[in-house]
Amino acid sequence: MRSCICDEKRQDGWNGGSSYNVELVAFNPGDDRSDVDGGPAGNVVASLSGSDATTAYQTRDFVFGPDAVDDAGELGLDLGIRFNGATSSANWDNVEVSASGLGGGGNDFSDWSAGYAVGGLTGFGDDPDGDGLGNGTEAWFGTDPMQKSAGLVGVSTDGFTSAFTHPQNETPPDDVSGSYEWSTNLGDWYVGDGVDGPPGGVTVTIVSNTVGTATTVTTSASGELGELFLRVGTSARW
Ligand SMILES: [Ca+2]
Ligand SMILES: [Ca+2]
Numbered sequence: 001m002r003s004c005i006c007d008e009k010r011q012d013g014w015n016g017g018s019s020y021n022v023e024l025v026a027f028n029p030g031d032d033r034s035d036v037d038g039g040p041a042g043n044v045v046a047s048l049s050g051s052d053a054t055t056a057y058q059t060r061d062f063v064f065g066p067d068a069v070d071d072a073g074e075l076g077l078d079l080g081i082r083f084n085g086a087t088s089s090a091n092w093d094n095v096e097v098s099a100s101g102l103g104g105g106g107n108d109f110s111d112w113s114a115g116y117a118v119g120g121l122t123g124f125g126d127d128p129d130g131d132g133l134g135n136g137t138e139a140w141f142g143t144d145p146m147q148k149s150a151g152l153v154g155v156s157t158d159g160f161t162s163a164f165t166h167p168q169n170e171t172p173p174d175d176v177s178g179s180y181e182w183s184t185n186l187g188d189w190y191v192g193d194g195v196d197g198p199p200g201g202v203t204v205t206i207v208s209n210t211v212g213t214a215t216t217v218t219t220s221a222s223g224e225l226g227e228l229f230l231r232v233g234t235s236a237r238w
Helices: 066-070 109-114 135-141
Strands: 002-010 020-027 043-050 058-064 078-085 090-099 153-157 161-167 176-183 204-211 214-221 229-236
Touching: 002 078, 043 058, 078 090, 109 135, 135 176, 135 229, 161 229, 176 204, 176 214
Parallel strands: none
Antiparallel strands: 002 058, 002 090, 020 043, 020 078, 153 161, 161 214, 176 229, 204 214
16 A cells, blocks of 8 residues: 655645645656646646645645556656645645555565466466466465465365365465355355354354464364355455
8 A cells, every 4th residue: 555644735825715736746757846837747646636725734645556656657756746726835744655565575465476477367366377276365375376286185074073274375475364164055154253154053163273384274063064165265455
């Protein structure tokens, strides 16, 4: 996520109440950054508009998505703040631009994806090797998104207790998490907390135990189940 927070005020109070734009701008090398009328330099990454008449400092909070920067090839370029409006000037204070999830040395999903030649299939749900495991699951498992992976192995059950094992990334991406759900009909899915389940029916408790690069998942049902389906889900936090 990229964001820009700054405090801004009209310097002179002229034209109070007239409309204006506050723009976060990425400048190309050699751009004329002086005050110009018409056709100002740079690519506008994000903007806010307003028309307040106050001359007191106002906090402006930009949030701009990765596409706004990445698609324009602006990463690494200088960022600037620009005020456009019918007033002579504005003052700025406490400008803070922050970014996370940019890749390059961190441990998030984009860093993991960058480690494989998956071409354009970098999406969380993309499955470039066609093994049925989306990239998000491959990242959480620590498996290769370019080679078919086994997924769940060692499945066993006695009607009440079931178990399976899946690969586990010892250092999964910071923004990827996994979870388990159970079902008796492949239509209604429940969390394995020993409470969730069909009304008046059985419940299932799911416990996982990770040792090294493998996680063994054990499920215990409160009653005998004719059929039990289990699934591993991964979700992204960004
Ligand atoms: Ca896959
Ligand atoms: Ca794979």
